[in-house]
Amino acid sequence: xxxxxxxxxxxxxxxxxxxxxxxxxxxxxxxxxxxxxxxxxxxxxxxxxxxxxxxxxxxxxxxxxxxxxxxxxxxxxxxxxxxxxxxxxxxxxxxxxxxxxxxxxxxxxxxxxxxxxxxxxxxxxxxxxxxxxxxxxxxxxxxxxxxxxxxxxxxxxxxxxxxxxxxxxxxxxxxxxxxxxxxxxxxxxxxxxxxxxxxxxxxxxxxxxxxxxxxxxxxxxxxxxxxxxxxxxxx
Amino acid sequence: xxxxxxxxxxxxxxxxxxxxxxxxxxxxxxxxxxxxxxxxxxxxxxxxxxxxxxxxxxxxxxxxxxxxxxxxxxxxxxxxxxxxxxxxxxxxxxxxxxxxxxxxxxxxxxxxxxxxxxxxxxxxxxxxxxxxxxxxxxxxxxxxxxxxxxxxxxxxxxxxxxxxxxxxxxxxxxxxxxxxxxxxxxxxxxxxxxxxxxxxxxxxxxxxxxxxxxxxxxxxxxxxxxxxxxxxxxxxxxxxxxxxxxxxxxxxxxxxxxxxxxxxxxxxxxxxxxxxxxxxxxxxxxxxxxxxxxxxxxxxxxxxxxxxxxxxxxxxxxxxxxxxxxxxxxxxxxxxxxxxxxxxxxxxxxxxxxxxxxxxxxxxxxxxxxxxxxxxxxxxxxxxxxxxxxxxxxxxxxxxxxxxxxxxxxxxxxxxxxxxxxxxxxxxxxxxxxxxxxxxxxxxxxxxxxxxxxxxxxxxxxxxxxxxxxx
Numbered sequence: 001x002x003x004x005x006x007x008x009x010x011x012x013x014x015x016x017x018x019x020x021x022x023x024x025x026x027x028x029x030x031x032x033x034x035x036x037x038x039x040x041x042x043x044x045x046x047x048x049x050x051x052x053x054x055x056x057x058x059x060x061x062x063x064x065x066x067x068x069x070x071x072x073x074x075x076x077x078x079x080x081x082x083x084x085x086x087x088x089x090x091x092x093x094x095x096x097x098x099x100x101x102x103x104x105x106x107x108x109x110x111x112x113x114x115x116x117x118x119x120x121x122x123x124x125x126x127x128x129x130x131x132x133x134x135x136x137x138x139x140x141x142x143x144x145x146x147x148x149x150x151x152x153x154x155x156x157x158x159x160x161x162x163x164x165x166x167x168x169x170x171x172x173x174x175x176x177x178x179x180x181x182x183x184x185x186x187x188x189x190x191x192x193x194x195x196x197x198x199x200x201x202x203x204x205x206x207x208x209x210x211x212x213x214x215x216x217x218x219x220x221x222x223x224x225x226x227x228x229x230x231x232x233x234x235x
Numbered sequence: 236x237x238x239x240x241x242x243x244x245x246x247x248x249x250x251x252x253x254x255x256x257x258x259x260x261x262x263x264x265x266x267x268x269x270x271x272x273x274x275x276x277x278x279x280x281x282x283x284x285x286x287x288x289x290x291x292x293x294x295x296x297x298x299x300x301x302x303x304x305x306x307x308x309x310x311x312x313x314x315x316x317x318x319x320x321x322x323x324x325x326x327x328x329x330x331x332x333x334x335x336x337x338x339x340x341x342x343x344x345x346x347x348x349x350x351x352x353x354x355x356x357x358x359x360x361x362x363x364x365x366x367x368x369x370x371x372x373x374x375x376x377x378x379x380x381x382x383x384x385x386x387x388x389x390x391x392x393x394x395x396x397x398x399x400x401x402x403x404x405x406x407x408x409x410x411x412x413x414x415x416x417x418x419x420x421x422x423x424x425x426x427x428x429x430x431x432x433x434x435x436x437x438x439x440x441x442x443x444x445x446x447x448x449x450x451x452x453x454x455x456x457x458x459x460x461x462x463x464x465x466x467x468x469x470x471x472x473x474x475x476x477x478x479x480x481x482x483x484x485x486x487x488x489x490x491x492x493x494x495x496x497x498x499x500x501x502x503x504x505x506x507x508x509x510x511x512x513x514x515x516x517x518x519x520x521x522x523x524x525x526x527x528x529x530x531x532x533x534x535x536x537x538x539x540x541x542x543x544x545x546x547x548x549x550x551x552x553x554x555x556x557x558x559x560x561x562x563x564x565x566x567x568x569x570x571x572x573x574x575x576x577x578x579x580x581x582x583x584x585x586x587x588x589x590x591x592x593x594x595x596x597x598x599x600x601x602x603x604x605x606x607x608x609x610x611x612x613x614x615x616x617x618x619x620x621x622x623x624x625x626x627x628x629x630x631x632x633x634x635x636x637x638x639x640x641x642x643x644x645x646x647x648x649x650x651x652x653x654x655x656x657x658x659x660x661x662x663x664x665x666x667x668x669x670x671x672x673x674x675x676x677x678x679x680x681x682x683x684x685x686x687x688x689x690x691x692x693x694x695x696x697x698x699x700x701x702x703x704x705x706x
Contacts, residue, residue: 102398103291135282137623140597143284188623211624212595215290216400217408 008074016069023051023064026077033077034086036093036115036204037152038065039222041229042161047152049089050115053077061085083119090116091124096175097131098147099205102215106206109219112150113205129175136181138188141211142200144179149207151177154222155199162228167193179207198225236264237656238695240704244668247346248298248677249635253646253667254693257702261656264697266647268639268671270508277629285314285598285620286404292616292631293398296677298341301334301389302609302634304402305471306616309491309605311404314620316599322589323406328471329581330392330402331607335470335574336426337385338610339527339567342675343433344378347564350669351440355447356662374436377429381571384426388578391415406593416582426575427541434545434568444561450652451670452560452645455480457513457523458532459637461608466535468573470608476533477513477523482556486515491606494615498632503639510639511632522644525612525637526674527566532556539580542573560645563673598624609634611677635676645670656694659703664694 002017007025014029021044026033036048046063053064056074061082064075076082093099093112101107133146153170156179160166167190171180182190200208202222209218239255251270258264280291289307293300305327312319319327349362353370361369368375386396392411393399401407441448457480461473475489477497489497499514499521513521523529532555536543546569553562581587604617612634619628649670654663694703 103287103294105287107400135284135625137284137625211284212286212404212597214286214400214403214408217403 005069005071005073007069007071010075010077018069020069021065022053022055022062022067022069022073022075025069026053026064026075031077033064034115034119035065036111036150037154039154039158039202040226042154042157042226045153045157048093048150050086052082052085052089054079054082087119087121090119090121091126093150094121095124095126095128097129097133097149100147104148104206105209105213105215105218106148106220107216109216110206111204131175136187137211138186139190139193139195139211140188141195142187142197143209143211144181144187145207145209146178147207148205149179150205151179152204153179154202154204155179155208158198158202158225162225163194163196163198165192165194165196168199201225236695236697236699237261237702238693238699239654239656239659239664239702240693240695241664241668242693242704244671247668247672247675248296251671251676252693253671254695255650255654255664255667256695257654257656257697259697263647263650263654263656266643266650266667267505268643268646270506273507277631280626280629283626285311285603285618285624285626288616288618288626288629289402289404290398290400295631295633297397298677299334299338299609299611300398301330301402302607302614303616303631304399305331306605306607306609306614308402308404309607310603310616310618311605312594313492313603313605314598314600314618314624315404315594315596317405317594317596319406319594320589320591322410322586323592323594324472325581325587326392326407326411326592327402329411329578329587330389330407331471332574332577332581333385333388333392335385335610336571336578337382337389339571339574340378340381340385340429340433342610342672343437343564343567343571344375344382346675347669347672348374348378348436350665350672351437351444351564354662355665355669356660359661359665362665371436374432377432381426381429381433384422384429387422388415388419391418403593405595408593410590410592411588413588416587419578420582423575423579427572430568430571430575434572437564437568441565447666447669448559448561450649451673452641452648453558454641454644454648455558456641456644457485457516457521458529458556459513459523459525459613460530460533461606461613462534465538467538468530468534468570468608473608475606475613478533478556480556480558482532485513491604491615494604494606494617494632498615498637500632500636506639508639509632509636510643511637512640519640522640523637524560524641525634526563526610527570528557528560528563529612530608531566531569537569537573537576539573539576541576542569545569545572560641560670560673563675567675598622611635611675612637633677635674638674638676642671642674642676654694656702659694664703 005016007016016025044065046066051064052061054076136144156168237257242252254267256265289304292303393401463469477486501510512518615632617630
């Protein structure tokens, strides 16, 4: 029997059990915390920093998706400060690679774009990096465009945890980090890939897409993948 | 030597600068037409999936994105080696005709009518669409309405007026909605009346422009345009015809895939706009013009009754193959009338509502070319891809580029005739700008370039001193 904890979110006492994360408790209580890398039923990693919250008595902002609740915690999910930092997180994502919404297959169906709009990010105040990044078109059915990748690692986690293939990993560090396939091989040559497309469906941007979809045509069906886990498909 | 600079040339699409050099006696010695930006679409699309090209290349232009999408989608069709379903072809033709109507309306009413109706020498502060609204509100309303008619149809078909994602490799991504067809058919009479009014206005004003007609680029050139096998203009899928200045056929029925045999591209030192030329005649001798005047000179007839009636009158007045670039305006309005008739003709059969509008395939050819008539003339896209579908090489030859050599020549002719350095008036340089406007160039397309304000004209003395700069 899990231990019941006494937690306040935005001043309101909410039910919580030991072992839950702040995000889980908040969502169960109907409190909205923005997320990008988080996926229901998949291991959280705290990559995007959109879900940062203020915890009373803690001097820094904590990601709600990976921070376990503790008895007596008082969490603030929305404040001027949080909005400022969440906007900065989005601006960094936009500036880091080449996110050209207008010509993207996922334009109007993109979680990054939608989140930017929701948080009122109209432009990035930081200099764009314009890195020269490859597009992996080697797979017969799917395409990976590193220009549009935000390194949320949803693909990595879904492939490992739901499909059980573990095709994807993250190579290198910092701004050189890249999603790699089968220890850095072209996707089309992957020995482990089952061609299931789960990575494509959970990708929040146009980084992974089905081939042949023109601009604005690629809408994702990520819920179909995470539903599998709820039905007992998680390894 | 003195130098006049017109920078920017206004009421055109894109950005350019004209230098007019005067000799010591104050007469025009030379002129240079500079298009001042570079954009690099052909380079930065390398590595992109071919099927993204219609969306990317549409961004070359905000006036005629449909043209680029269509040329690009045809190129992708060639790479996929598919024929789009018949309804998709008709829908592409329909959106193309709508684009001609809105673009030609923009060129005539918004950009050129201020010169034609208010006069080349009228007050520059009033010489714009607002001046037209004051002077002739009914005509201005007709023009704005006509542009709206074209844009509404584009929006009805493609959900967006500018840069829609509807035209895709293999066809289009949604069928025509019956209510859009009904709405468009209901709006046709007003559109027709607006186009007729524009043409009547131009015809009525022509007599006062006899000097401009005589000296706006009267130098003979070849003409190029796409026609069907009956010699009627086929904007979407015609074969390329080259005619010489007297109307004789120089090259007939050139397919998109054979364009490199006939069209060469020269790089010009003083401009980012390349200068295409007719290869068999070499550079710079192989000058040809494209666009409304060229299409009308190349075609036997329009194949639609109202446009053909007007064409007969036009030819009676100016001959079978007139040379003056001033007549671009007249030819453009003939095409406006033809475009509206074409829309009606395409919308009438019920098969236009077919739900089968897209063919799907992967990479079946490693090279593809697509050629259409954009409102400003022939537009060619040419891509090479690898087996995975990544663009390895791309070439775009855009309408305005074809006219580069002719425009440069005509600017010289207009400047020599109208500009007098000893007795300088603003209206003189406006005629130089107006010559450029007659071509309705899209300079942002032609260089695939962005940036800065439109065109400037500079008048410089023989020792290089700037006398006058006109924006």
